[in-house]
Amino acid sequence: MYAVKAIYDGANFQLKQPISIEGKYEVIITFIEPFRENSVADEPPKVLPLSELKGLLKGKVWMSEDFNEPLEEMKEYM
Numbered sequence: 001m002y003a004v005k006a007i008y009d010g011a012n013f014q015l016k017q018p019i020s021i022e023g024k025y026e027v028i029i030t031f032i033e034p035f036r037e038n039s040v041a042d043e044p045p046k047v048l049p050l051s052e053l054k055g056l057l058k059g060k061v062w063m064s065e066d067f068n069e070p071l072e073e074m075k076e077y078m
Contacts, residue, residue, distance in 0.1 A: 007035050 005016040008031070070078060 002019070002021060002025075004019055006013040007016065008014075008029075013029075
């Protein structure tokens with residue numbers, strides 16, 4: 001599966017990046033939002049240095065105390 005950004009003008013799609021695949025492909029087109037000149041989405045994503053990423057999710061990820069316990073729904077298969 002490939003994803004590519006494009007702008008639709010009511011009749012045509014203008015690709016915002018090159019595609020390097022050959023042959024015919026079935027596609028699904030999803031209209032995300034109306035196009036705006038110089039929108040934030042056109043800017044490249046900000047890349048954070050690894051030092052700023054460490055600990056970014058601390059306290060936001062948790063695991064239930066009974067995570068490894070057998071599930072009630074699976075008892076007949078065990």
